[in-house]
Amino acid sequence: xxxxxxxxxxxxxxxxxxxxxxxxxxxxxxxxxxxxxxxxxxxxxxxxxxxxxxxxxxxxxxxxxxxxxxxxxxxxxxxxxxxxxxxxxxxxxxxxxxxxxxxxxxxxxxxxxxxxxxxxxxxxxxxxxxxxxxxxxxxxxxxxxxxxxxxxxxxxxxxxxxxxxxxxxxxxxxxxxxxxxxxxxxxxxxxxxxxxxxxxxxxxxxxxxxxxxxxxxxxxxxxxxxxxxxxxxxxxxxxxxxxxxxxxxxxxxxxxxxxxxxxxxxxxxxxxxxxxxxxxxx
Numbered sequence: 001x002x003x004x005x006x007x008x009x010x011x012x013x014x015x016x017x018x019x020x021x022x023x024x025x026x027x028x029x030x031x032x033x034x035x036x037x038x039x040x041x042x043x044x045x046x047x048x049x050x051x052x053x054x055x056x057x058x059x060x061x062x063x064x065x066x067x068x069x070x071x072x073x074x075x076x077x078x079x080x081x082x083x084x085x086x087x088x089x090x091x092x093x094x095x096x097x098x099x100x101x102x103x104x105x106x107x108x109x110x111x112x113x114x115x116x117x118x119x120x121x122x123x124x125x126x127x128x129x130x131x132x133x134x135x136x137x138x139x140x141x142x143x144x145x146x147x148x149x150x151x152x153x154x155x156x157x158x159x160x161x162x163x164x165x166x167x168x169x170x171x172x173x174x175x176x177x178x179x180x181x182x183x184x185x186x187x188x189x190x191x192x193x194x195x196x197x198x199x200x201x202x203x204x205x206x207x208x209x210x211x212x213x214x215x216x217x218x219x220x221x222x223x224x225x226x227x228x229x230x231x232x233x234x235x236x237x238x239x240x241x242x243x244x245x246x247x248x249x250x251x252x253x254x255x256x257x258x259x260x261x262x263x264x265x266x267x268x269x270x271x272x273x274x275x276x277x278x279x280x281x282x
Contacts, residue, residue: 018130018240019237021137024141029194029207037211041083042207052075053195055070055108056070076185129199151186155182209232210228213261214228235258
């Protein structure tokens with residue numbers, strides 16, 4: 001029975017750590033993803049994940065005992081830099097992100113290859129590994145996730161304002177630049193804490209997929225937020241179970257489940273639009 005196998009799965013401590021950490025990361029990423037997708041900043045997540053890998057690989061190469069703690073400030077600085085570059089530079093936002101992300105990835109791979117090599121730790125940051133998550137990682141993930149969620153709730157109204165109409169928000173006295181930086185900060189923290197589970201190659205999918213999925217059937221900002229969070233957590237759990245039952249890569253399994261959910265929601269949204277169109281036409 002599959003229920004018995006799922007119950008057996010959570011008898012392993014590493015699976016419990018993965019469930020706690022992954023649920024928190026999925027929740028944070030899905031909430032931030034809605035704003036990033038609507039503001040057309042979704043590729044910043046991909047760029048930051050590569051910067052995160054580069055900093056982690058370099059920190060590991062020089063023998064740093066806590067590479068994750070080193071990566072956090074580096075990725076936060078990179079988030080602010082990418083935001084400013086996208087707004088003010090002559091280089092278009094997507095081109096700037098591509099330049100920085102590929103450079104960071106190349107530096108990280110080179111540093112790792114010339115020192116420790118692409119060992120298990122480096123591969124876990126690149127492709128993700130639930131086994132690599134230890135108790136310290138879960139504690140750090142829980143603390144940072146708590147900070148992200150509290151800040152998101154506290155600044156919700158301002159984030160809503162700068163997401164939908166930044167120019168109007170500025171006209172009403174809202175300091176849009178500060179709240180854009182808060183969004184960038186929260187995104188950077190989410191990327192770093194999720195990399196060990198999802199890997200730098202796939203972590204941005206947790207930001208993009210749930211937001212796009214929920215937008216297929218929901219129209220109001222708050223409804224999109226709630227649906228995105230629910231879908232993200234469910235897809236993570238299903239992907240985690242599939243990964244355990246079939247010995248599949250965790251990150252890839254979660255992304256595939258999200259892809260299936262996107263196809264399903266897109267179908268539902270298409271049918272709903274057709275029904276509404278006929279109703280109004282009649």
